[in-house]
Amino acid sequence: MTHPIQPPASHFVDGDWLEDTAGDPLPVIDPATGAEIARLHLATPAVVDKALAAAARAQRDWSALPGRERGRVLTRAAALMRERNRALSELETRDTGKPLQETLVADAASGADALEYFGGMAGTLTGEHIPLGENWAYTIREPLGVCVGIGAWNYPIQIASWKAAPALACGNSMVFKPSETTPLSALQLAAILAEAGAPPGLFNVIQGAGEVGARLITDHRVAKVSLTGSVPTGRTVAATAAEGMKHVTMELGGKSPLLIFEDADLEDAVGGAILGNFYSSGQICTNGTRVFVQRPLLEPFLTRLTERLARAVIGDPMDEATNFGPMASEAQLRIVEGYIAKGLEEGARLVIGGRRLGRPGFFLEPTVFADVTDDMTIAREEIFGPVMAVLAFDTEEEALSRANATPFGLAAGVFTRDIARAHRVAARLEAGSCYVNSYNDAPVEAPFGGAKLSGVGRENGRAAIEHYSQLKTVYVRMGPVEAPF
Ligand SMILES: NC(=O)c1ccc[n+]([C@@H]2O[C@H](COP(=O)([O-])OP(=O)(O)OC[C@H]3O[C@@H](n4cnc5c(N)ncnc54)[C@H](O)[C@@H]3O)[C@@H](O)[C@H]2O)c1
Numbered sequence: 001m002t003h004p005i006q007p008p009a010s011h012f013v014d015g016d017w018l019e020d021t022a023g024d025p026l027p028v029i030d031p032a033t034g035a036e037i038a039r040l041h042l043a044t045p046a047v048v049d050k051a052l053a054a055a056a057r058a059q060r061d062w063s064a065l066p067g068r069e070r071g072r073v074l075t076r077a078a079a080l081m082r083e084r085n086r087a088l089s090e091l092e093t094r095d096t097g098k099p100l101q102e103t104l105v106a107d108a109a110s111g112a113d114a115l116e117y118f119g120g121m122a123g124t125l126t127g128e129h130i131p132l133g134e135n136w137a138y139t140i141r142e143p144l145g146v147c148v149g150i151g152a153w154n155y156p157i158q159i160a161s162w163k164a165a166p167a168l169a170c171g172n173s174m175v176f177k178p179s180e181t182t183p184l185s186a187l188q189l190a191a192i193l194a195e196a197g198a199p200p201g202l203f204n205v206i207q208g209a210g211e212v213g214a215r216l217i218t219d220h221r222v223a224k225v226s227l228t229g230s231v232p233t234g235r236t237v238a239a240t241a242a243e244g245m246k247h248v249t250m251e252l253g254g255k256s257p258l259l260i261f262e263d264a265d266l267e268d269a270v271g272g273a274i275l276g277n278f279y280s281s282g283q284i285c286t287n288g289t290r291v292f293v294q295r296p297l298l299e300p301f302l303t304r305l306t307e308r309l310a311r312a313v314i315g316d317p318m319d320e321a322t323n324f325g326p327m328a329s330e331a332q333l334r335i336v337e338g339y340i341a342k343g344l345e346e347g348a349r350l351v352i353g354g355r356r357l358g359r360p361g362f363f364l365e366p367t368v369f370a371d372v373t374d375d376m377t378i379a380r381e382e383i384f385g386p387v388m389a390v391l392a393f394d395t396e397e398e399a400l401s402r403a404n405a406t407p408f409g410l411a412a413g414v415f416t417r418d419i420a421r422a423h424r425v426a427a428r429l430e431a432g433s434c435y436v437n438s439y440n441d442a443p444v445e446a447p448f449g450g451a452k453l454s455g456v457g458r459e460n461g462r463a464a465i466e467h468y469s470q471l472k473t474v475y476v477r478m479g480p481v482e483a484p485f
């Protein structure tokens with residue numbers, strides 16, 4: 001069987017493509033057709049070992065380079081990614097099913113932003129001088145060592161780049177394991193970094209599911225684990241990492257609230273709710289899937305929302321006119337169908353959607369439930385698909401208390417024309433990111449991460465540096481040593 005987008009090999013290790021056919025086969029499926037488009041192999045223990053050994057070796061010399069030289073490699077890689085944006089976007093669309101219209105602007109493009117941003121920062125990373133009277137101390141900002149990155153399937157090249165860029169800028173090396181559902185684009189990132197001058201072994205990509213991930217994080221050579229994935233996986237990975245006292249960044253799931261007050265601009269609020277529920281067919285961690293609408297605006301909101309959803313162009317994600325593609329996998333489609341059934345069973349009102357499309361691939365209609373109550377399953381659990389739950393509220397205090405009544409804390413949004421209320425509400429929402437009259441922005445300059453069960457640590461912004469480096473303090477005495485005896 002010939003595969004249309006078969007990479008040269010399954011893994012990229014020690015500066016080169018690497019195959020080991022002893023690993024179990026990993027078929028790669030096009031979500032738009034259900035067809036197999038590539039076939040890789042899971043990493044064997046030998047591949048895991050080779051990648052970690054290469055990363056440990058590469059890290060020693062890389063960390064000794066001046067920061068600006070490390071930064072030059074990253075900014076060169078950013079330029080290559082931008083030059084190849086269309087090819088990378090097409091690959092990402094084939095692998096994830098997300099419309100090309102989206103991947104052209106959001107995926108490799110934001111990966112390039114991260115490489116450029118942290119590349120620019122690499123030469124500025126320093127410790128500080130601490131005066132202590134006639135004595136003094138100083139800190140040295142050191143890398144952690146070998147980092148492991150583990151990705152989710154919704155934003156594969158963005159996730160890989162958001163982890164690689166700050167890690168490498170700080171002088172670490174990385175072994176990255178993409179999701180087994182979308183394994184292709186991270187390999188291209190590895191090849192681009194190598195072409196940009198990254199030494200062999202600095203950034204390695206190996207394939208596998210949870211078993212390979214677990215093997216990586218238990219290895220004694222690994223200093224840090226950065227996971228993007230679900231809360232249950234996060235709990236397991238963080239617990240394992242804690243055994244070895246490894247640093248962690250956990251970018252996990254959510255059930256984020258979006259509060260729409262009666263004074264909001266209706267078109268903007270509907271637009272924000274669409275962006276925050278149906279972009280990437282709803283497969284976005286930060287999505288504002290609990291949409292609280294103040295009662296006087298409820299019916300106008302639902303009317304306008306359904307009018308605009310009827311305009312969604314659902315179809316072949318490779319067609320640039322398409323703005324709503326399939327789910328990433330059959331398994332995820334079935335999970336989401338299960339939640340839709342649960343919503344109906346528990347008494348929510350189906351306003352629009354709810355059905356699988358009668359065509360090949362994993363297409364599900366954009367779906368909106370109204371009359372949702374806080375206790376319903378669709379209002380409590382992360383669905384990770386195109387399903388919006390609309391809930392009515394009366395007062396600001398009530399909306400805040402209901403919005404915060406969740407163990408998650410990834411993101412939250414507020415739509416209002418009242419500037420004082422916007423900031424009062426943003427201050428009280430329990431979330432790592434709050435959007436005011438907007439939704440799902442994630443520029444590289446701003447820290448990104450979760451509160452409560454949604455995560456630990458931050459990606460992006462200067463804050464990410466704290467999670468990929470550590471400080472050594474050097475104390476300096478200028479006078480004689482005063483010992484007690
Ligand atoms: N906060 C964020 O930035 C962010 C971004 C994207 C997705 N997500 C979350 O990711 C989830 C969807 O992605 P998913 O289904 O791929 O998540 P998942 O938790 O099933 O898998 C994530 C990754 O962890 C690996 N893994 C699974 N078990 C492991 C183990 N025991 N040890 C090591 N690695 C293991 C998987 O192979 C995969 O690469 C959603 O919950 C979503 O909210 C979060």
Ligand SMILES: C[N+](C)(C)CC=O
Binds near residue numbers: 154440
């Ligand atoms: C980080 N973000 C919000 C772009 C994608 C998360 O699923």
